[in-house]
Amino acid sequence: MVFWKRLFNNPDLSTTDQTSEFDHELVEVKGQSAGQSRIFFSREREIDLYELEELCDAVGWARRPLRKVKRALTYSFMVVSAWEVKGKQRRLIGFARATSDHAFNATIWDVVIHPKFQSKGLGKAMMKYMIHQLRGEDISNITLFADPHVIDFYRRLGFVLDPEGIKGMFWYPD
Numbered sequence: 001m002v003f004w005k006r007l008f009n010n011p012d013l014s015t016t017d018q019t020s021e022f023d024h025e026l027v028e029v030k031g032q033s034a035g036q037s038r039i040f041f042s043r044e045r046e047i048d049l050y051e052l053e054e055l056c057d058a059v060g061w062a063r064r065p066l067r068k069v070k071r072a073l074t075y076s077f078m079v080v081s082a083w084e085v086k087g088k089q090r091r092l093i094g095f096a097r098a099t100s101d102h103a104f105n106a107t108i109w110d111v112v113i114h115p116k117f118q119s120k121g122l123g124k125a126m127m128k129y130m131i132h133q134l135r136g137e138d139i140s141n142i143t144l145f146a147d148p149h150v151i152d153f154y155r156r157l158g159f160v161l162d163p164e165g166i167k168g169m170f171w172y173p174d
């Protein structure tokens, strides 16, 4: 919470742009803001679960029990969010999280940008931010499961489908 407090107390605090090093936990995304609104990425974990549910609803994802979503956030290695800030108000407009063994591997889950903010480069910027943060934690192997309709979105970010023929395998209960 401390980063948001500092931002609201000092609106000029965050001046890092999209191409600069993402060294802070609260980073302003330049080139995305319009009028009074500014957009930030954050690694803060305290996300209102109802706001996250609204964001997931907006892209048509099936609802999940909030107590399980809460556990998923708590035990994720990294949680990244995108926020639109207007005056003293902030709104969750993007989200992604990663699980990890804290040494070699991380897997990214639940990548979402609110439809109103899609197709403006924000999803790409948020993924780049997350990859940068994971690399900063010395994680070298980053994986994810892509829905078929977003494979090219991830390809553009450098993700490779079935490297060396390796296939993802799933086990589901009967």
Ligand SMILES: CC(C)(COP(=O)(O)OP(=O)(O)OC[C@H]1O[C@@H](n2cnc3c(N)ncnc32)[C@H](O)[C@@H]1OP(=O)(O)O)[C@@H](O)C(=O)NCCC(=O)NCCS
Residues within 6 Å of the ligand: 059, 110, 111, 112, 113, 114, 117, 118, 119, 120, 121, 122, 123, 124, 125, 145, 146, 147, 149, 150, 151, 152, 153, 156
């Ligand atoms: C997928 C998603 C996160 C992309 O976010 P976005 O902000 O709209 O994407 P961007 O505007 O940053 O697009 C970056 C690039 O990917 C491309 N792209 C975006 N969505 C794409 C898609 N569905 N298929 C193929 N390419 C796509 C863009 O054209 C752009 O290409 P460019 O770099 O050559 O200009 C967003 O559409 C979303 O939240 N979708 C619903 C939830 C979802 O499906 N999540 C993924 C689950 S695996």
